[in-house]
Structure formats: structure tokens, C-alpha cells
Amino acid sequence: MIDHRRLGRELGLFTSDPLAGAGLPLWLPAGAAARHAVEEYVRDLERRSGHQHVLTPPLGKRELFELSGHLGYFADDMFPPMRLSADDEFVLRPALCPHHALVYRSRGRSWRDLPLRVAELGGMYRAERSGVLGGLSRVRAISLNDGHNFCSLEQVGEEVAEVLRLIREAHAALGVRPAGFRLSLRGPGEKYVGDDAQWARAEELLRAALDGMPYAEGPGEAAFYGPKIDIQVVDAAGRESTLSTVQLDFDKPERFDLSYVDSGGARRRPVMVHRSLVGSMERLFAYLIEVHEGAFPAWYAPVQVVVLPVDAGQDGAADGFAAAARAAGLRVEVDRAGSLGARVRDAARARVPYAAVVGPREAAAGRISLRLRDGRVLEPMPAAEALTLIGKVVGARAVGLLPPA
Numbered sequence: 285m286i287d288h289r290r291l292g293r294e295l296g297l298f299t300s301d302p303l304a305g306a307g308l309p310l311w312l313p314a315g316a317a318a319r320h321a322v323e324e325y326v327r328d329l330e331r332r333s334g335h336q337h338v339l340t341p342p343l344g345k346r347e348l349f350e351l352s353g354h355l356g357y358f359a360d361d362m363f364p365p366m367r368l369s370a371d372d373e374f375v376l377r378p379a380l381c382p383h384h385a386l387v388y389r390s391r392g393r394s395w396r397d398l399p400l401r402v403a404e405l406g407g408m409y410r411a412e413r414s415g416v417l418g419g420l421s422r423v424r425a426i427s428l429n430d431g432h433n434f435c436s437l438e439q440v441g442e443e444v445a446e447v448l449r450l451i452r453e454a455h456a457a458l459g460v461r462p463a464g465f466r467l468s469l470r471g472p473g474e475k476y477v478g479d480d481a482q483w484a485r486a487e488e489l490l491r492a493a494l495d496g497m498p499y500a501e502g503p504g505e506a507a508f509y510g511p512k513i514d515i516q517v518v519d520a521a522g523r524e525s526t527l528s529t530v531q532l533d534f535d536k537p538e539r540f541d542l543s544y545v546d547s548g549g550a551r552r553r554p555v556m557v558h559r560s561l562v563g564s565m566e567r568l569f570a571y572l573i574e575v576h577e578g579a580f581p582a583w584y585a586p587v588q589v590v591v592l593p594v595d596a597g598q599d600g601a602a603d604g605f606a607a608a609a610r611a612a613g614l615r616v617e618v619d620r621a622g623s624l625g626a627r628v629r630d631a632a633r634a635r636v637p638y639a640a641v642v643g644p645r646e647a648a649a650g651r652i653s654l655r656l657r658d659g660r661v662l663e664p665m666p667a668a669e670a671l672t673l674i675g676k677v678v679g680a681r682a683v684g685l686l687p688p689a
């Protein structure tokens with residue numbers, strides 16, 4: 285069976301070490317290269333849709349998380365506070381929302397600032413029991429693609445619809461195949477904050493944003509501060525988990541006393557929309573490794589092109605092609621060790637999308653022969669043409685290996 289832990293080890297994507305601690309994986313160069321490509325893409329997608337990026341620390345004063353309600357509702361999932369002195373205690377944050385609320389109130393806000401879309405790929409921590417940890421799917425240190433849209437109640441429908449659009453766009457580029465949408469609602473019990481009218485309004489807004497899409501309802505699955513839409517994926521073992529999410533929150537704006545001045549000069553409370561387009565980098569990659577069996581789309585493959593000179597006579601031509609590929613922004617390696625057949629097999633085993641073979645005839649003519657990861661071999665072509673072809677696939681963030689028609 286496909287298992288991201290085994291593939292992650294074979295492909296050199298990540299490792300773990302008992303000395304580092306369970307649930308604290310180490311991303312190796314290949315995994316870091318793929319993750320950086322994905323992070324840059326997500327940041328770019330967010331920037332183009334009007335998000336502003338911030339950077340906030342992964343820990344904060346105990347009082348911050350008392351105010352946010354996390355220590356009241358969520359303490360079991362948090363690491364215990366760290367005491368620096370009698371009146372100075374810090375906690376590793378279990379979420380980014382409290383810091384983003386402080387970003388919002390770092391200055392006065394007017395209706396002209398809204399919607400204010402604050403985004404960050406930031407660290408947070410969960411005190412998961414060691415028995416449930418495994419590879420990248422359950423970890424204690426989480427790098428979350430997170431964001432908070434502060435908006436008026438009238439803007440909520442449009443904000444949620446825009447978030448769902450961005451989620452679909454990101455899924456298409458990454459090759460994510462969502463298993464379904466889930467509307468998580470309040471269940472019986474006392475663990476929820478906020479009044480009934482707010483909950484009813486929030487649920488109504490989310491239902492409206494989902495209009496026309498198939499979705500399932502999950503009573504009792506809402507966050508303690510509001511209902512949410514989760515986008516589920518299924519791993520190779522058939523386990524379902526949440527990858528992307530959009531959640532409404534009427535509670536934190538109250539707790540942090542967030543406000544804006546409306547067009548008539550009155551002070552109003554914004555709504556906070558929590559959203560993650562692709563979830564945490566850890567869970568995302570656990571999923572992507574399995575769904576692609578390690579063969580990532582070319583745009584985030586750790587190595588995109590491996591150059592294979594047939595023998596030492598083509599070393600110069602191979603280096604020249606590699607330099608041109610690097611200058612074009614591609615991640616490229618030259619492999620000279622061993623027989624050509626073995627190197628072609630190694631490249632396929634490492635899931636490198638393109639092997640550029642340079643024999644004596646190709647070198648003399650300034651050409652290269654492209655072999656695709658799936659076994660297809662293209663006619664020898666001028667080196668510049670090969671770079672254009674690969675550049676088109678990468679630039680379009682295509683899932684296939686030939687330029688989209």
C-alpha cells in the first residue's frame with residue numbers, strides 16, 4: 285500500500301529522529317524544495333487576491349491565550365505554559381488567530397479598510413499524544429497556511445465565496461482531489477460560545493455560500509466559536525481528514541474588542557473569517573506524496589530536470605544545458621555516475637519529471653533528447669526548445685508533463 289512515510293524516506297523528502305522528538309519531522313533538501321515551491325505559490329495566490337502577509341511569533345504571553353479563549357476551551361491540546369518569571373508565562377500557540385486579532389487592532393480601522401485579509405504561513409503547536417503521531421499526517425509542530433478576513437456582516441457571503449474559489453484554484457494546481465465539502469454545525473452541549481442568533485446567522489451565511497455545491501452536514505463538528513466549511517480528503521488507507529477550511533467567528537472580535545468606524549461614523553464589530561486554503565504544510569504533503577505516489581507535478585518537483593551525458597565527451601554540453609536550465613529558474617542536477625540505463629532508471633525512481641539525455645550526436649547539434657518520467661521519449665530538439673517546453677509546463681502549473689493545449 286502507498287504510505288507517505290515510506291515514500292518520504294525513499295525520496296529523501298523528510299525524516300524523523302527520536303532525539304528530535306516524535307511528531308517533529310525534519311524536512312530534507314528535496315522535501316524543503318518542494319515545500320518552498322508550494323509556499324511561494326500559495327503566497328502569490330493570496331497576494332493576487334488582496335491578502336496582506338504578516339509575520340508573527342509562534343509563542344505568546346499566557347494572557348493572550350486566556351483572552352482568546354484557547355486556554356479555557358483548548359488547553360488539553362496545548363503544551364503546558366513555560367514560566368520565565370513569577371509574572372511572565374508563555375505558551376506555544378495552538379492557533380494564529382490571537383496574533384492576527386492584535387494585528388487588526390494595531391491601529392484604528394474604518395469601513396474603508398474592510399475586508400482586511402491578513403495571511404501568514406506560521407508555526408503553531410499541538411500536544412498530540414505520542415501514540416497517534418506518524419510521519420507528516422499528525423505532528424506536534426505545525427506550519428499552517430492560515431489567514432483571517434475581517435469584514436462587515438454584509439461582506440461575509442462574498443468573503444466565503446472568494447475563499448472557496450481560491451481553495452478550488454489551489455487544489456487544481458496541486459493535484460488535490462477533494463473527497464467532499466462538509467458543513468460543520470453546532471451539536472448539543474455547552475462547549476460553544478456566542479448566542480443562538482449569531483450561530484443561526486452564521487450557519488445561514490455558510491449554507492448560502494455552498495449553494496449549488498454538494499455537501500454533507502456534520503452536527504457537533506463546529507469549532508467552539510462558530511460553524512465552518514471543511515474540505516475533506518481521503519488518504520491511501522481510506523482515512524478522511526480536513527485539508528482546507530473556512531470558519532466564521534463572532535466570538536474573537538468580542539473578546540479582542542475589535543471594531544471599525546462605519547460610513548456613518550458609528551463604531552461596529554467586524555466578523556472574523558478564519559480560512560486555510562491548503563491546510564498545514566505537513567498534512568498537505570502527507571496527502572500529496574500519497575495521491576501522486578511521490579511523482580509531484582513538475583512545478584513543485586524537488587528536482588525538475590536531471591541532465592544525463594551519455595559519456596564524458598558530452599560533459600561540457602551537459603553542463604551548458606544545466607546552467608541554462610538553472611538560469612531559467614529550474615531545479616536541475618547533472619548525473620554522470622554509472623551506465624546510462626541505470627541513470628535513467630534512477631531518475632524515474634526519484635520521480636524526476638524530465639531526464640535530458642545528451643549523446644555525441646545531440647551534443648554536436650546543440651540538441652537534447654527529453655525522456656519523461658512516465659516513459660515517453662521525445663524527438664531530440666534544440667536545447668532552447670526543450671527549456672521552453674519545460675518552462676511552459678512549470679509556468680502553467682500543469683499536472684501533466686507536456687504543455688497544456
Ligand SMILES: [Zn+2]
Pocket residue numbers: 379380381431432558559
Ligand atoms: Zn484562526
